[in-house]
Amino acid sequence: MRSLIFRTAAPYLTALMLLFSVFVLLRGHNEPGGGFIGGLIAASAFAIHGIAYGVPTVRRALHFHPMAISGFGLLLAAFSGLVSCAFGVPFLTGLWISPAILGVTVDLSTVMLFDIGVYFVVVGSITSIALALEDREEG
Known part of the structure; x- marks a missing residue:
């Protein structure tokens, strides 16, 4: 789709969707x-950008191959489970710390680390599939 309206709106829509995906x-x-x-929301944003500008533009914007992003997410999710084993509790048990950063107490957990890992796995794998399908359609 090479519509002028779509190509004009796509960068704004992509940025808004990526911001919303981090919020979710x-x-x-x-x-x-x-x-x-x-x-899924972030992968949809990259798919919209790919439809508007083509697959090479999205690949340049990602800086990494989508499957490398997926592999990093899998490593991060596995690491979050191994942290709990290091403390002598069952695999994937949630652990919390509350450090004070610049005078503000911030709650950090292995659960959030696992969620971030899942986020990267989904972004990498679904974006890889979407880019392959779009590239096949163009070529």
Whole structure:
């Protein structure tokens, strides 16, 4: 689709969708959202950008191959489970710390690390599929 209106709106829509995907990711387990849904929204944003400008533009924007992003997410999710084993609790048990950063207490957890890993796995794999389908359609 090479519509002028779509090509003009696509960058704004992509940026808005990526921002919303991070918002959904950070909502996490307490409310609807998390890594899977956030990753699907981000992959949809890259697909829209690919439809508007072509696959090479999206590949340049990602800086990494989508499957490398997926592999990094899998490594991050596995690492979050291994952290709990290091503390002598079962695999994927949620652990929390509350450090003070610049005088503000911030709650960090292995659960959030796992969600971020799932986010990257979904973004990488679904974006890879979408780019392959778009590239096949163009070529």
